[in-house]
Amino acid sequence: MPTASLLTLAGQSVVIDCGLGVTRGLADQGFALKGLSAIVITHLHSDHYLELGPLIHTAWTAGLKMPVRVWGPTGLRRYWQGFLESMADDLAYRIHEEGRPDLAALVEILPLAVGGRVEIGPLALTAGQSLHPPLTETFALRFEGAGKTVVFSGDTAHNPELAEFAQGADLLVHEAMLAEGLAPLLARIGNGDGRLMAHWLRGHTLAQDAAAVARAAGVRALALNHLIPSDDPAFGPAVWAECLAPYWDGQLHIGTDGLRITL
Incomplete structure (x- = not known):
């Protein structure tokens, strides 16, 4: 979902x-x-x-x-x-x-x-800028509380500056897509054209680039969500993990409905 x-x-x-x-x-x-x-x-x-x-x-x-x-x-x-x-x-x-x-x-x-800080009960939320054109009000989120930090990339193109925003987080939840899965997905959707492909390419992050951000940020764990594609059996969790293996050797979670991650 x-x-x-x-x-x-x-x-x-x-x-x-x-x-x-x-x-x-x-x-x-x-x-x-x-x-x-x-x-x-x-x-x-x-x-x-x-x-x-x-x-x-x-x-x-x-x-x-x-x-x-x-x-x-x-x-x-x-x-x-x-x-x-x-x-x-x-x-x-x-x-x-x-x-x-x-x-x-x-x-x-x-x-x-962007740059604002909000108190949500015992949690501190800091809003960062994600890159998701043509929208401009698009946010990355950094939550801190109980000695833990969790960062959500939000929908974003590859954004090296996110590494500073996520620095030292216990968990980075980052969107990701597989390049080889995009053309089959576009064909299966059937009611979009090259503009949909252009949106994916300019507004989202390849899995290996998400791993690069996680490495640069020194996060303890990386979770991939908002997967593109997310429901193609030809690109299941094993394929995602294999794709990430050369770029990330830390704790990795591939998003599925109902996935629970314990800090």
């Missing part, structure tokens, strides 16, 4: 990105949806925020009554208002007939800014 991660550190849980399937994914991990309190969206592409509204709404119907803060690009406010308008009949019914709290009053949408 598309991009979504759950970081649990220092007693605080944060959902990073809300692609399709995030609600089911959280439930499958045993996460109590009514305990949702913090979400960070790295950028406004559908595979990262399509299910933001449905996640919050489902948490609300499951018992959410405490505030939820959502950080991300400025356009999130427009998305959230649109979602509330689209669900106005349902919201009015549940508030009036079921005694639910006002969902709109529970949710606060907050802007992220």
Whole structure:
């Protein structure tokens, strides 16, 4: 399923990105949806925020009554208002007939800014710049707490400067693609043209380049997510690991739905 991660550190849980399937994914991990309190969206592409509204709404119907803060690009406010308008009949019914709290009053949408630092309970979040043209509000994320550091690259072209941002992290979660898998993926998708291939090449990172960033940053472990391709049996985990072997000899995790990484 598309991009979504759950970081649990220092007693605080944060959902990073809300692609399709995030609600089911959280439930499958045993996460109590009514305990949702913090979400960070790295950028406004559908595979990262399509299910933001449905996640919050489902948490609300499951018992959410405490505030939820959502950080991300400025356009999130427009998305959230649109979602509330689209669900106005349902919201009015549940508030009036079921005694639910006002969902709109529970949710606060907050802007992220490159270089900005946010306190999320005991966690410190620093936002960095990812390179994902033509978008400009695209963020890498560095979380610190309980003596641990976890960095998410966000969607990005190869970005050597990310090595400084991720320096010394316990875990770097970095997007990755396999060059040999791109042409078969484009043919299988079938409704894009050369512009889709051009987007992949200018806006995403080859696996070996992600490994180069991890090496330069001196991270303790590397996890690859947002895999391109992600569901082609010809390019399974063994192929990804073989591709990375010449470039990375540290701890490696190849993203799969439901993967748990313990720090």
